[in-house]
Amino acid sequence: MSLQSCAELLERGDPDRLRAALAAPPTARKVLFPVYAFNLEIARAPWVTAESMIAEMRLQWWRDALEEIGQGARVRSHEVTLPLAEVLDADGAALLDGVIAARRWDVYSEPFEDEDHFRAYLDATSGNLAWAAARALGAQGNEAAVRDVAFASGLARFFQAVPDLQAKGRVPMVDGRPERVRAFAAEALDRLSRAGRIRGPARHALNDTVFAAPLLRLAQRDPQAVAEGRLALPEGRKRLRLILRMLGG
DSSP: OHHHHHHHHHHHHOHHHHHHHHTSOHHHHHHHHHHHHHHHHHHHGGGSOSOHHHHHHHHHHHHHHHHHHHHTOOOOOOTTHHHHHTTOOHHHHHHHHHHHHHHGGGGSOOOOSSHHHHHHHHIIIIIHHHHHHHHHTTOOSOHHHHHHHHHHHHHHHHHHHHHHHHHTTOOOOSOOSHHHHHHHHHHHHHHHHHHOOOOSGGGGGGGGGTTHHHHHHHHHHOTHHHHTTOOOOOHHHHHHHHHHHHTTO
């Protein structure tokens, strides 16, 4: 029932990752559902209240849960923590703790210090998540390639979130000029190319990244689409990419 609850959370809050998990084999879904549901809970925790202290407390609750998982202690009862504890080891819990630490940026209105800070945020929030999922699925190596793909996907998702972040009073981009948007998109596409085709268990942890390349190419061609909230793919094209992924393309 906890796995079903995780799937229902994703259906309401992150349907793209739900579809990505459903594109993986059933055994992989037992990992991906709770990992992705955890990510959803962490991503929305800073936004459910205007009080930074309450947001910090919500994030700390999850950090404490991960500490319990990492120590092999009895884990607090929650529809996400219980199935998560079944698939994470101590290193996996530490990786997801890094996601929470980076998400503290979302609580406050300060901009990123510089572009390296922004890159570190993407690597922690997207890279740690993907590598934690890949490890839980049995991946033994290729961490750098997994992180490169996850960085590209994280940037595409962040680009899509820019208008909403601005509406909430945040300063999402260190430099939002079209030329910098193009440059970041090009950097992410280079990382995708460098990563190449990833095989083995890690592949299923990256199903949710299949939308990254077309979104980044669109941002290169039309950087104003980022600021104007037009960076999106038609649902039919997204379904097709996932089908091709399932078939090994």
